Amino acid sequence: MDESLVGGHLQELRRGTVVLACLETLERPHYGYALMxxxxGSGFPVDGNTLYPLLRRLEKQGxxxxxxxxxxxxxxxxxxxxxxxxxxxDQLRAEWRSLDAAITSLDKGKER
Structure with a gap:
């Protein structure tokens, strides 16, 4: 399979989870580089060009x-x-768990 195709889809999937990961991690204070x-280190690689605008946006949103x-x-x-x-x-965690359960349900019993 074309690695750029896979990479693009993985990036899209991760982009949707970085807000959840940031809110989770920032339950304890961090500065930008330490957060990155x-x-x-937890499996959510993000570069500064993505993270710092996200932090400003989340702060602006309260x-x-x-x-x-x-x-x-x-x-x-x-x-x-x-x-x-x-x-x-709390809402994002609940939705994440719901989505995970739905994907797991779809995957159960499949032969590969």
């Missing part, structure tokens, strides 16, 4: 809060899931 590393930490030599903006973000996270 955490997501990558799903994240942010705070600058200037204690270190380099100031860092830390993000955290807001109360509304937690409500959305």
């Amino acid at each position: 590393e955490t997501l990558s 799903l994240l809060t942010s705070e600058w930490n200037t204690d270190e030599s380099r100031p860092r903006k830390f993000y955290r899931t807001s109360d509304d973000g937690h409500l959305l996270l």
Whole structure:
């Protein structure tokens, strides 16, 4: 099978899950680069050109809060899931579980 075809579909599938992964991870505060590393280490590789605009959009939507930490030599903006973000996270988790159950149901009993 054409690897670019597979890669495109995998990228599309992951794009739909990165918001869920961010909201989940940001239940504990992270700055952008640390979030990128955490997501990558958990199997959600995302580059800065995708992540930083997403963080700004989620903050603008009220799903994240942010705070600058200037204690270190380099100031860092830390993000955290807001109360509304937690409500959305709960809904996204439930939908994810529902979709997983539906796919599992479709897959049961199939011969390959």
